[in-house]
Amino acid sequence: MTRFNVKKVAVLGAGVMGAQIAAQLVxxxxxxxxxxxxxxxxxPTLPAVRGSLPPEGAGAALGRPGGGAGPKNGIVLNAIANLKxxxxSPIGVAADAELIEAANYDDDLKKLxxxxxxIEAIAERMDWKSDLYHKIAASVGKSAILASNTSGLSITELSQALPEQLRHRFxxxxFFNPPRYMHLVELIATPTTDAEVLDQLEAFVTSGLGKGVVRAKDTPNFIANRIGIGNLLLTMKEVERxxxxxxxxxxxxxxxxGRASSGTFRTxxxxxxxxxxHVIKTQQDKLSAExxxxxxxxxxxxxxxKLIELGNLGQKTKAGYFxxxxxxVLRFDAKSGSYVPAGAKANAVYGRMLQRPAxxxxxxxxDSTGAEGQFLWAILRNGFHxxxxxxxxxxxxxRDVDQAMRWGFGMKQGPFELWQEAGWLEVAKMVQADIDAGKAxxxxxxPDWVFKGPVAEAGGVHTDKGSWSPSTGAFEPRRTLPVYQRQIFPELLLGEGGPRSAEAGKTVFEDKAIRVWTLDDDVLIASLKTKMHVISPQVAEGFTQALDSAERDFQGLVIWHDDEPFSVGADLESMLPGYVAGGADLVGSMEQELQDMMLRVRYAQVPVVAAIRGMALxxxxxxxxxCARRVAHLESYMGLVEVGVGLVPGGGGLTYIARRAAxxxxxxxxxxxxxxxxxxxxxxxxxxxxxxxxxxxxLGWLQWSDVIVPHKDELLHVAVSExxxxxxxxWRAPVKRLFPVAGRDxxxxxxxxxxxxxDGGFISAHDFHIASLIxxxxxxxxxxxGTLVSEEYLMTLERRAFTGLLGHPKTQARIMGMLATGKPLRN
Incomplete structure (x- = not known):
């Protein structure tokens, strides 16, 4: 496969999806x-014989047909401004929205x-999209790929509007909304699409944009929306029942x-x-009872x-089902047509049922007799069916179905995974019995393949050989595109064969807090095993051993975990009892060990690379x-948040701030x-x-020399390579040196x-006290x-401030509040 070098992308349509796709590219x-x-x-200047209404983002963006007066690129400029x-936020830094180049179809087609x-991303109208293709066809580069961002229109039918020479590159x-945060992207070929075109686009979308790609057949609403909206409608029927x-x-x-926390109606x-x-109407229009x-x-x-008729369209209009x-929080009452108090919870017994093995x-x-239990079984049964x-x-x-539902609808497991975990044939018999009894x-x-043949014999659709394809009657392995070689431990489905990090490589040493291991005998990997990857005294000891081993036998050390977060910080649950048992001296000793470990990392004789995913707090x-270098997933959240628990950073964070400033x-x-x-x-x-x-x-937590990685499953590959x-x-460790500080002035x-x-009431007295110590x-x-100081000197100041605050009643209240609720207490 030749390399698809994407030097520039055009997005056609500055509506909601188009603008946000452009933002993710930036x-x-x-x-x-x-x-x-x-x-x-x-x-509008689209061909009069074909045109009806302008594409999404045209008049609507400026609030009047045709866009009104103003700069010719006003529609796009307005969309770019709205991104902020x-x-x-669809954009990592608001100022970067200005990097999006604005263009219009009258003056700028040469830029194509x-x-x-x-990427064409105008409104879901076959005639509008076809009109636009006629307009741009002559301006598309000879090797460019043209793709339509549609949630369900026929790609093959759309391709008919293109000249023959373009169809093989279409x-x-x-993309799922919002494009920055939703992992799923479906790619859909037509009968004339070149196989290499799809492979090239999949590689770019995966590694360049950080998405999970599923190839869907050209059927109404493709995979995720077909299953997801189908399930939603079936769920709504059961709600009524x-x-x-x-x-x-x-x-x-x-x-x-095991689904998105927003549930059904909030989603x-x-x-x-x-x-x-609109998506429901697509299914209604494109499908039939046959x-x-x-x-x-x-x-x-x-x-x-009724809600659509009222203009209550959900979050964007501040009223919908809720x-x-x-x-x-109020909920819509269909009978009265008004909003009534919400907040009712399900019977706790069903919550306990849902915690049981599958x-x-x-x-x-x-077997439950209550409405809520019967409802839950009904929607799961309908989903399997x-x-x-x-x-x-x-x-x-x-595999395509389960990945689509994981990545597009936030499910912990796809429908086939859950079915397989619960016992394939047992669940199949229960579902079929309900169908036969008229309950479905x-x-x-x-289908026959559910009960007999390879799936029944294997106990499910996902196996070491691959995932079941009814079309071929075989278990099909994953695609082996070169881009997937960068994913050492890809996200696997239940029952699927493939490497799992917990058993992979060669373990150098391991205890309850940390595993230190290697894949290739060149680079050592340290993976924390503590809850939320907190840094406990045992973890600090493990890091020290890892550094000793790396300096002796390896080229470098990578800190990486196969799940989020990177680390939420020090182990507060052990620190407060330590203060009660041994007072400030014991906690001070624990803090010094943590600080010594941080300096050991900084001055290690091999490069230490942090592979950051999720929270690094x-x-x-x-x-x-x-660390010597950081490799961070795009969606990483970094900061010193100790103020939230009434403390100051005590592991060298403030020392780092002072040194970097110098x-x-x-x-x-x-x-x-x-x-x-x-x-x-x-x-x-x-x-x-x-x-x-x-x-x-x-904010300074990452340097310009650090690497930002779009795809979470490529972190380890990039970190080891770095x-x-x-x-x-x-590479040589930095030399220890003194640096100036701002001093008392x-x-x-x-x-x-x-x-x-x-005094203005913006911060509390305790906030003032903590900030003064910082x-x-x-x-x-x-x-x-201008006084020259060492890192050790500033770390001593950190320890004193930290241990002094740990004995403060308001700090203790903040710590206990955070441990109890997970939310900061402002006192």
């Missing part, structure tokens, strides 16, 4: 041109010639069921009820239709900044140290967390600003400005 430093109609009062206002990938690409309220349903169908509100209605035996259940639910009024859980639910009946028509393998929503029997952030000042022409210190102090005192690796770089490259380049300046915040450490304490 996040990953891919140059992008965003197109839409010219903003002017003249009629959205929550959750320089684009290697063109396919479907379905059992008379349950939206809040109870969401309580049952969220995390308790619908987030997606947008108009969007949901093509889908479940078709009778696909009517638009009456309450959904509405928030002040601090109160086989026992399903049997308990099926629907997925089995449609597997052959919509997907190549059962559809009379179609389960408190001590986790401190550990990462003391280094940055030395590299500049400025004489004053304080401006270089301010941002780091503020980040620590306000517990600021970088909400992406990009923002963490802005360690080897640093070793081969002759800098501290006085900071304290003056803190007084204003306290200021004292990062400025070097009671010394003259």
């Amino acid at each position: 996040n990953l430093k891919v140059p992008v041109v965003l197109f839409d109609l010219p903003a002017k009062n003249d009629p 206002k959205l929550k959750p 010639k320089g684009c290697d990938l063109i 396919c479907g690409i379905h 059992y008379g349950l309220t939206y809040d109870v349903v969401d309580d049952l169908t969220g995390k308790r069921l 619908a509100d987030v997606v947008g009820l108009d969007t949901l209605g 093509t889908d035996p479940f078709y009778a259940a696909f009517g638009t639910p009456a309450d959904l239709a 509405k928030k009024v002040g601090r109160d 086989a026992e859980r399903l049997k308990l639910l099926r 629907y997925a089995a009946v449609h597997l052959q028509s919509i997907a190549h393998t059962a 929503v559809c009379t179609a029997p389960l 408190g001590g986790g952030c401190e550990l990462s900044v003391h 280094e940055n000042a030395q590299a500049s022409t400025g004489k004053d140290l304080l401006p270089f210190l301010t941002e780091g102090f503020t980040a620590a005192a306000m517990a600021k967390v970088g909400t992406s690796a990009i923002e963490s770089r802005q 360690a080897k490259a640093m070793h081969q380049a002759g 800098g501290k006085a300046t900071i304290l003056g600003q803190l007084v204003n915040l306290r 200021a004292g450490v990062v400025t070097g304490g009671d010394v003259d400005p």
Whole structure:
């Protein structure tokens, strides 16, 4: 396969999806041109014989047909400006939105010639998309890939609007909303799409954009929406049957069921009820009772239709199935057409049932007599039934379905995984018995392959050989594209064969807190085993042993875990009892051991690389900044958050802030140290967390030499490669040296600003006290400005501030509150 070098991407359509796809490209430093109609009062310029209404993002973006007066790229510029206002943010750093190049179809089609990938993302109208293809066809580069971002239109039918020479480079690409955060991207070929084109695009989307790719067949709504929306409609029918309220349903169908925490109806509100209605209509229009035996259940639910009619479209209109009024959450009551108090919870007995092993859980639910238990069994049964009946028509393998539901709908397990875990044939018999008894929503029997042949013999659809494909009648292995060689431990499905990190490689040593191991005898890997990967005294000892071993026998050390988070910090649960038992001296000793370990990491005689995924907070952030290099997944969250538990960073984080300020000042022409210190102090005192690796770089937790990795499963490969490259380049540990601090003058300046915040009511007295202690450490304490100090000196100040706060009643209340609720207490 030739390398697909994506130098620039064009996105056509500056609506919700188009603009956010462009934002994700910018996040990953891919140059992008965003197109839409010219903003002017003249009629749209798409061919008059074909056109009807302008594509998504045209008039609507400026609030009037045709876009109104203003700059010709006003529609796109308006969409780019709106990116900065959205929550959750589609863009890592708001200022990067300006990197998106604005263009319009009248003046700028020549820019398409320089684009290697063109993603069309206008509204879901076959005629609009076809019109646009006629307009741009002559401007598409000779080797460019053209892809339509559609949630369910026929890709083959769309391809008919293209000239013959373009059809082999055309396919479907379905991003899920929001594109930055949703892992799934579906790729859909037409009969004329070149196989290499799909392989090239899959490699770029996987490694370049960090997504999980599933190849879907060209059927209505593809895989994830076909199964997901089908399940949603079947769930809504069961809600009506059992008379349950939206809040109870969401309580049952969220995390308790291994699905997205927003449950069923809150998820619908987030997606947008108009969007949901459109996807439902696609299934209604494109399917029939002949093509889908479940078709009778696909009517638009009456309450959904009513909400859409009222304009209550969910989160975007601040009212949908739920509405928030002040601090109160209300739910829509279809009978009265008004909103009533929400907050009802499911019976606790069903919560306990859902905690049982899969086989026992399903049997308990099926045998239960209460409405909630019967409802849960019904929606799970319907899900198994629907997925089995449609597997052959919509997907190549059962793997595609389970991955699509994991990545596109936030399920912990796909339907086939859960079925297999609970006992394949036992569950199949229960489902078929309900079908035969008329309890299911559809009379179609389960396919023959469910009960006999290879699947029945293997006990499920996922095996060491691969996942079941009804089309080929065999278990099909995963694709072996070169890009997947970068995923040493890919995300596996239950029952699927493949490498698992816990058993992989050669263990050098292991205890309850840490495993130190190697894949290739060149680089050592340290993986924490503690809950949330907290850094306990035992972990610190393990790191020290790992460093000794790495310096003696290896080229480098990588800190990596196969799950999130990287680390949420020091083990507070053991620290408070330590204070009670041994007082400040014992805790001070524990803190010094932690600090010594951090310095050991910094000055190790081999490069130490932190592979960061998820949260790196408190001590986790401190550990990462003391490493020689950081390799961070894009969606990493870094910061010193100790203020939230009434403490100051005590593992060298404040020392790092002071040292980096001195280094940055030395590299500049400025004489004053304080401006270089301010941002780091503020980040620590306000517990600021970088909400992406990009923002963490802005805050100083990552350096410009560090690597941001789009795909979570490539972290280990890149981190090990970095360690080897640093070793081969002759890497040497930094030399210990003294550095200047801002001294008492800098501290006085900071304290003056803190007084204003306290007296203005922006921070509490205890916040002021903690921030004052932080200021004292990062400025070097009671010394003259410019005094040269060592890291050990500043770490001593850290320890004193930390142990002093640990005995403070308000700090103890914050710690206990965090341990009890997981949320910071502001006292």
